[in-house]
Structure formats: C-alpha cells, structure tokens
Amino acid sequence: MMDFYRAPHILNDIEIDNALIEALLINGDDVQKLSIVQNLPTLYQFEPNATVNRILPKIQQELPGSSSEFNIAAAKIFQTLIQKKVPVNLLTSILQGIDSKDPLVATTWIExxxxxxxxxxxxxIKNEVLKWAVQKSVPTKSSLYRVASCHVLGRCAIHPKVQSIDVKSTILPLVQSLAQDVSYEVRACMAGQLANIAQGLNNPGLIKTNLLPSVVELAKDANGIVRSSAIVAIAQLLQHLATDTKQEVIIPLFKELCNQSSDDNEPYYPVLAREYGKYMVGLQNILSQPDGLWFLTFFKVLSSKGLGTNKGDSGDPTQGVYCRHFCAQSLPAVTTFTLARVSNSMDIWYSVFRDLAADPCYIVRKSVGGCLHEIVGILGVQCRMIKSDIVRLLRDDADDVLYMVIPKLGITLETLANYGLLSKEASTQTSLEIGRAVLKCHMELSKGVNWRMQTDLLSQLEHLPNCFPSDFIHQHFTPIIFAILGDQKAKPVKAQAARLLLVFLKYNIKEIQRKWIRENLMNRLYLSTSCYTRHIFVKMCESAMNVFSRRYFKEYFFLPLLSYLEDKVSNVRLSTVKILPQMKGVLGNEDKALMQSFDNMVKKLDLTEKDKDVITTLKCSMKKIQSRQYDCTKPDAIAEDKQKQEEEDKIAQGKIVANVKLLEGLGFSSSKAPSESRAPKPPANYPSRTMGSSRNVPSFG
Structure with missing residues (x-):
C-alpha cells in the first residue's frame, strides 16, 4: 500500500496505484488528501493519462465538500497544471471554488x-470567464465578487485572443456599470483597471466616447480613495489619449484635482505627488507656457506639504513626508519638463530642489540622493547651480542618504566633469569643495560597519582620475586610502582600496609620485609580517593584471608575486597558486628569463609542497595552463594590451589620459519618469499603485 504521508519521497521509487489514490481521495483523512493534491504535478509526470482521466476528475468531485486547506492547496496546484497546459478543463472547478462561503477559500480561487x-x-474567456464576470458584477452580489469582476475584466481586456470589438461589446458595458457601483471599493478597483480597458480598446476615438466619461466621473467622485485611484488611472491612460482629448479634458480636470487637494487638504495629495512626474511627461508637448508655469508652481506647493508653509497643513505629518518623498522621486521628470517648457523659470525649479535636498526628514533627502545623478545629467551645463546641494548631500549625517548617493557617485562626478564643473587639468575651488565632501562621506561610512557600502564607495572613487588633477588626488585621497590598508577593515574593503591605489598609480602624471605609491604598496603589503595583509597583496596583483599592461605588470609585480610561492603560510601560497594561469598568460616568447623563473618556482613547489589544498589547487592550475585558458596571443587581448601600453607611455611623458573604459556606456542625460522602486510602502489610509480596493476587500493579483 502506498503511504501518502511520505508520497513525495516514494513517488519516484514505486509503481503508482491509481485505484488506491482514488480510494484515499474518497475515504482518506485530510493529510492523505492534501498529499495527493500537492503531488499532482509529479503524478502527472509519471502517469499523465491516469492523472487526467481518473485522479483529477475525482479531485474535482471532492472539492465542494472538502476542507479549506484542501481547497487552498488545490487552487495552487490547479494554477500550476493550467500553466503547464494539462489537457483537462479545470476552469469549471475554479469558478465553482469562488462561490465558497469561506472568504479565504473564495479569495484564493479568485487569485x-x-x-x-x-x-x-x-x-x-468568452463563454465562461466573461459570463461569470457578468453574473458576479450585479449589485446584489457581495463587494468581494464585484471587486473580483473588476480585476477579471481588466485581465480579459488585454488577453491576446480578445479583440477590440469584443472589449467594446462585452466588457465596456460592465466597466461603465461597475464605475458607478454603490461601493467606493468597487469604483476604486474599477478605476485601477481602466488602463487595461483602454489598451484593449486600442482606439483613441472609442476611448474618448465610451471610456473617458467614466474616467471623469471617477475623478470627481465624492470618495477620496476613488479619486486617488482615478489620478493613477489617468496617468496610465495618457498614452492612449488623443492630443485634443488631453487639451480639452485632461488638463482642466487635472488642474481641478490639484486645486481641490490644495484647498481642502485632501488625503490623496501624496498619490498626486507620486504621479505628478508622469503627468508632466505625458502632457509636456501640448502644454502652453502659462500652463507649464502653473504645473511647476503647483509642484512647488506639493513639495512643501507638511512643513507648515502652506494653507491647510495641519493634517497628518506622515502624509506630508510621503508627499515630499514622492516629489523628490519626480525630480528627474520635473527637471526635464522645466528645461523643455519653462526654461525661464529655473529659479522656481531650483528652490524646489534646494528645499527637498535639505529637507528635515532623511527619507526625502534619501530620495533626492537616489536620483541625483539623473538630475545632474539632465541639467547639463546648468548643473553648476546645484553644486552646493551636491556637497550638502555628500556631507549628510544620515547613512541612508549616503547609501543612495554612493552607488551612482562615479556617474555624478563624471557628468560634472563633462560639463566643466570639475577638471582633471586644474584644481579649482569647486574641486576642493566636492573633494572634501567625498572625503567627509568616506569618513562617515568608516564609522559604521557596512563594509559593502565602504567597498562600493572605493569602487566609485576609481572615477576620480577623470575628474580631478592627479596632484589633487595624491595630496588629498592617496594618504586616506593607504590608511585603510593599515586599519582593521574587512578584507573586501582592503582589496578594493589596494585596487583603487593601482588606479591612482596608473593615472598619476608625475614619476616621483608614482614611485612613492609603488614603494608604499611594496612596503605595506608585500613586505608585511601579517599573512592577512600579504594575501591582500595577492588580490592587488590580480587587479594589477586588469589595470596595467602586461609590460608594466611584468616590470613591477611579477617577480614579487611569484616569490609568494615560497611563503611560509599555506594560505598565501594557495592564493598565489590560484592565479598562476593568469601569471603564465602575461608571459610572451620574449620573456625567457621570467618564464624560466616561473617554471623553476612551480617545479620547486610541486616537489616540496605538503599542504593538500595547495597540491590540489596546483594540479588544477597546471591543467588550466596547459589548456591555454589565459592566452595573451588572442587578437582582442593584444589590442587591449596595446591600448594600455599607449596610455602608460603618454602618462610617462606627463600627458593627462582619461580612463576611457570607465567612460564607456555613461550617459550624460536622462529623461526617465520618476522611479517606483525606491518608494517605501505607502501608509494604509491611501491606496497603493494597484488601487485594487480598501483594506477590507482583498486586492487580487
């Protein structure tokens, strides 16, 4: 007899007794039934015909009178089976399960x-799903089913097999009815699906005549949650609307919503702030100069909500924080809009940016920091106006703000250099201010324990040679980075600091300073009495193979690194053995002396080594060497190495060279709408982006 308490472990080992399974479905206890349902995909894999013809019909027969747990498990498995296109009609059981008196079971089947x-x-879709939606959307049904109908209609409208004519004839009448439902939860949910309905109609004329009246009605609804949902819906609908519709209907309607939120302190103004950037982008090309100025001026009002500077600011301060947070996220779109439509009002824009960048709440400053690189790129030559704000953000005392600025700090600095605010030729007062701010940022992070962020900052500082003179870097940054090598920092931080010093070494135009850096690296790392630090030297040499040409590496790093094969600590020998294939790869036919030294050291290690891990790793490395995995004679490798040599020759002559590799792929402009990923979870008293329903009714899908 099959023990279905242990079914997952035995299905692969024994012949499946279909009669026993059917008997257990009828007379077995709940645990046995659940085990069968949960293993349906495996049963189908072993016995597809029996599963489809005997087991699934029996499960469908047992569903109506089964426990909630059985129904919930069946719902999840049925979803998997349908997605795998199992040739059996499970839709009927799903629709029947939705009628369960248990709200949890009904909700699971709806999902x-x-x-x-x-x-x-x-x-x-046409004969069963839409028919079900018609039945469940009548006012006599509970709001749970009417909300579900809204979601179903939205999904059906964008089904690949449903035509525009079907959306107009079958779905649109239900949409219009549900948009006028007595329950605000249903109306709000229906508003959230209007973008899908418009996509299904795929006709600006039909949208204007058949859908737009419902949109306007929902936007003027007496309930704030419905209006919030309508604000989101209109932002999504902009791409489907004709220009005349936007000018005649949407712009006046949006201005009315804005004025209402400002005058009456409506609870939906955080939603308005969140979507504001989308409206500015969607309406940018059709707004007149006065309307453009009005949009910018009202954005200034939104950006100061909750600070007590506006009329009606006595509400929930949390709402004000969220409003300003969303305004900060909208800054890239607002910046693009201002430059394109009302460029003579940049003073208004700057007052908004300045206040948000210095907001008393760190959440708002954090949002500004997250899009700072975009704003700098969009401003272009006008980025000079926000120099002091960039410095302030880099000096922020809140780690969360720095965590948002640092990942894109390199792009920000490169953009500032691209537009003349920074220069690698000469040091200016601006260079000094921003450089000190970056150092302050580093010092602030050094106080904490987030070594990943410290490593990320050091990685971003590889852009410094493109933005600051080498003298400036050598005077202000090099000593600080060297200090990291002697601190009790995490190994990734030290390894990245060593790599950063290699970058400083490569792009420094003065030989005396390059010599000082090389000697300090050798004294502090290579000659260190700490095996931990010597291991960092191995990591640094691995980076040196990527930073420098093969010629430079062989001249300054090859032999010191090779000598570590005789190190007294096995872990140092092990880490060196791991990169032997790369070391062999940098040697050419002309390097006979180095090749001889390499072969002698490897042979000596092979004869004398006693550590098992080192011996095993050495064998693996020798196989890689024999397979020529790191062959330096490939055309791409030769071209790259030639470019590095040319750069090093120019630097040796005192010429300034840009790190072209870091510049590849960097854009210096951005017109993206505000990002949604940085948004914290909205408070419960205004709808989320899905706008499904209130907290009392589940938001499906």
Missing part, C-alpha cells in the same frame, strides 16, 4: 483565476 486567464483559450 488563481486571475493568474491563469492568460493561459485560457478564447472560447473559455
């Missing part, structure tokens, strides 16, 4: 239906 709609055929 299953929403997930599988895209896998259903055209006939199933």
């Amino acid at each position: 299953t239906l929403l997930e599988v709609i895209n896998y259903l055929t055209e006939n199933q």
